[in-house]
Amino acid sequence: xxxxxxxxxxxxxxxxxxxxxxxxxxxxxxxxxxxxxxxxxxxxxxxxxxxxxxxxxxxxxxxxxxxxxxxxxxxxxxxxxxxxxxxxxxxxxxxxxxxxxxxxxxxxxx
Amino acid sequence: xxxxxxxxxxxxxxxxxxxxxxxxxxxxxxxxxxxxxxxxxxxxxxxxxxxxxxxxxxxxxxxxxxxxxxxxxxxxxxxxxxxxxxxxxxxxxxxxxxxxxxxxxxxxxxxxxxxxxxxxxxxxxxxxxxxxxxxxxxxxxxxxxxxxxxxxxxxxxxxxxxxxxxxxxxxxxxxxxxxxxxxxxxxxxxxxxxxxxxxxxxxxxxxxxxxxxxxxxxxxxxxxxxxxxxxxxxxxxxxxxxxxxxxxxxxxxxxxxxxxxxxxxxxxxxxxxxxxxxxxxxxxxxxxxxxxxxxxxxxxxxxxxxxxxxxxxxxxxxxxxxxxxxxxxxxxxxxxxxxxxxxxxxxxxxxxxxxxxxxxxxxxxxxxxxxxxxxxxxxxxxxxxxxxxxxxxxxxxxx
Ligand code: HEM
Ligand code: HEM
Ligand code: SF4
Ligand code: SF4
Numbered sequence: 001x002x003x004x005x006x007x008x009x010x011x012x013x014x015x016x017x018x019x020x021x022x023x024x025x026x027x028x029x030x031x032x033x034x035x036x037x038x039x040x041x042x043x044x045x046x047x048x049x050x051x052x053x054x055x056x057x058x059x060x061x062x063x064x065x066x067x068x069x070x071x072x073x074x075x076x077x078x079x080x081x082x083x084x085x086x087x088x089x090x091x092x093x094x095x096x097x098x099x100x101x102x103x104x105x106x107x108x109x110x
Numbered sequence: 111x112x113x114x115x116x117x118x119x120x121x122x123x124x125x126x127x128x129x130x131x132x133x134x135x136x137x138x139x140x141x142x143x144x145x146x147x148x149x150x151x152x153x154x155x156x157x158x159x160x161x162x163x164x165x166x167x168x169x170x171x172x173x174x175x176x177x178x179x180x181x182x183x184x185x186x187x188x189x190x191x192x193x194x195x196x197x198x199x200x201x202x203x204x205x206x207x208x209x210x211x212x213x214x215x216x217x218x219x220x221x222x223x224x225x226x227x228x229x230x231x232x233x234x235x236x237x238x239x240x241x242x243x244x245x246x247x248x249x250x251x252x253x254x255x256x257x258x259x260x261x262x263x264x265x266x267x268x269x270x271x272x273x274x275x276x277x278x279x280x281x282x283x284x285x286x287x288x289x290x291x292x293x294x295x296x297x298x299x300x301x302x303x304x305x306x307x308x309x310x311x312x313x314x315x316x317x318x319x320x321x322x323x324x325x326x327x328x329x330x331x332x333x334x335x336x337x338x339x340x341x342x343x344x345x346x347x348x349x350x351x352x353x354x355x356x357x358x359x360x361x362x363x364x365x366x367x368x369x370x371x372x373x374x375x376x377x378x379x380x381x382x383x384x385x386x387x388x389x390x391x392x393x394x395x396x397x398x399x400x401x402x403x404x405x406x407x408x409x410x411x412x413x414x415x416x417x418x419x420x421x422x423x424x425x426x427x428x429x430x431x432x433x434x435x436x437x438x439x440x441x442x443x444x445x446x447x448x449x450x451x452x453x454x455x456x457x458x459x460x461x462x463x464x465x466x467x468x469x470x471x472x473x474x475x476x477x478x479x480x481x482x483x484x485x486x487x488x489x490x491x492x493x494x495x496x497x498x499x500x501x502x503x504x505x506x507x508x509x
Binding site for chain 2: 063064065068081082083085086090091092094095105106
């Protein structure tokens with residue numbers, strides 16, 4: 001699958017996750033977010049930027065537990081909790097924020 | 111029955127006097143393409159001796175990370191009815207009490223939005239609604255929540271707390287399992303709906319050591335009713351049992367695992383200091399014997415099915431805790447355990463595996479509990495952890 005945006009074609013998997021990590025930029029992220037019904041604020045970008053930094057370092061998206069912990073470290077306890085993250089990304093920080101951050105779809109058992 | 115449904119292998123499972131899931135699913139096959147294709151795919155699995163379900167795939171509803179288990183057929187062209195076949199876990203009521211109207215409500219919603227098939231109740235305790243499509247998840251969730259139902263847990267979260275019927279029907283209950291399950295479910299909504307643990311955490315509550323929820327084997331945390339003082343004996347009723355011909359000597363005295371009961375004519379004597387509270391004598395003579403008056407619960411940690419390590423039973427972490435509303439002492443313990451497990455546990459490591467890895471001594475220190483003689487694998491067994499070093503260090507500190 002793929003989609004067109006600003007005159008460029010973006011390859012995606014069946015669920016709309018970007019195939020190439022390097023295709024990603026802020027504009028296309030905002031576009032994917034719009035398709036998801038998410039309006040990006042500074043708070044949203046904090047999460048997306050963290051996910052990309054982490055992925056570049058470890059080649060894997062962080063477990064939710066680590067995401068929460070790191071958010072707590074960087075931005076304090078009012079942002080380092082799951083209710084806050086689900087408020088920003090109602091479909092789930094794993095599924096939705098990874099999509100907007102241009103990371104592969106997280107897999108999960110059960 | 112639908113004529114175009116040929117399932118000779120499955121039909122074998124309709125024979126015999128016992129309930130049959132094939133019969134159940136067939137009863138919906140005339141109405142639901144989903145049920146029909148479920149049978150067809152299963153028949154093919156039996157022919158080919160392999161499963162045709164793909165595993166997993168994260169699906170859910172807005173705002174929740176748990177409660178829906180994604181399932182897809184590996185043969186969606188052949189069996190379009192089950193191309194999506196997601197499961198919803200619905201938070202059960204304490205003790206599984208429903209009105210017929212409430213169950214009808216669920217059935218109507220599920221026939222409209224899903225396969226109509228249910229598993230009531232699953233091993234988790236939830237009402238399990240089997241089989242719907244991704245696009246039906248939000249509408250189902252909306253229909254359910256409008257009527258006051260909610261999803262249960264799945265994934266790496268607090269699983270739906272589950273309890274035995276307890277004081278709702280059973281005189282053995284040593285604490286109010288129904289209230290505690292209700293209380294914990296409400297206290298930990300965030301942990302229940304938004305997975306953020308290393309792995310699943312199941313809490314099961316049984317009112318007495320008969321352990322009808324199998325908490326000792328199937329829950330990361332078992333809260334099992336127990337008493338501290340003596341078994342209550344009604345001498346008249348004992349005499350009645352003896353007179354009525356019950357073989358008290360053979361069935362009770364000789365089956366007591368610690369041999370702490372004596373029968374003297376029509377009278378029994380129990381050496382309570384040696385009773386391990388197995389419930390046997392009470393179960394055989396319920397009219398004569400009952401749990402003591404000083405009641406509460408023992409708390410066990412660590413049971414699980416085999417995944418990384420082999421199967422584990424729970425072992426005692428708190429030998430006795432009084433359990434009364436608002437249950438603050440339980441909350442406090444749960445939170446200390448979660449905090450330490452969260453900080454030091456690894457991904458997909460259950461609490462039992464975690465304790466085995468770091469050692470019980472380290473774990474106890476981490477959650478701020480003292481080692482006690484009850485923390486052994488089985489009554490009258492050798493303690494499986496040696497505390498010399500632990501005590502030496504502590505002793506030195508105090509001097
Ligand atoms: C590579 C394939 C699979 C892996 C690694 C896997 C792994 C797991 C694990 C780790 C659990 C949790 C067990 C526990 O501790 O309670 C589980 C549960 C479960 N799995 Fe799988 N699984 C696989 C395939 C499947 C398939 C193909 C199906 C069905 C089509 C399935 C259905 C289930 C169900 C229904 C449960 C929940 C059981 C319960 O809670 O009673 N799994 N699986
Ligand atoms: C011959 C067929 C099957 C067998 C022998 C079987 C066996 C089991 C067993 C032993 C459990 C644990 C049950 C408990 O203790 O409550 C279980 C749970 C479960 N099974 Fe099956 N199963 C079969 C077919 C299916 C099918 C066709 C599906 C769905 C497509 C399914 C979905 C589930 C689910 C979702 C659970 C978890 C229930 C919960 O949350 O507690 N099973 N199954
Ligand atoms: S566990 Fe004990 S209290 Fe609960 S229902 Fe069973 S026998 Fe009764
Ligand atoms: S509860 Fe069990 S151990 Fe205790 S006296 Fe009765 S049979 Fe013996």
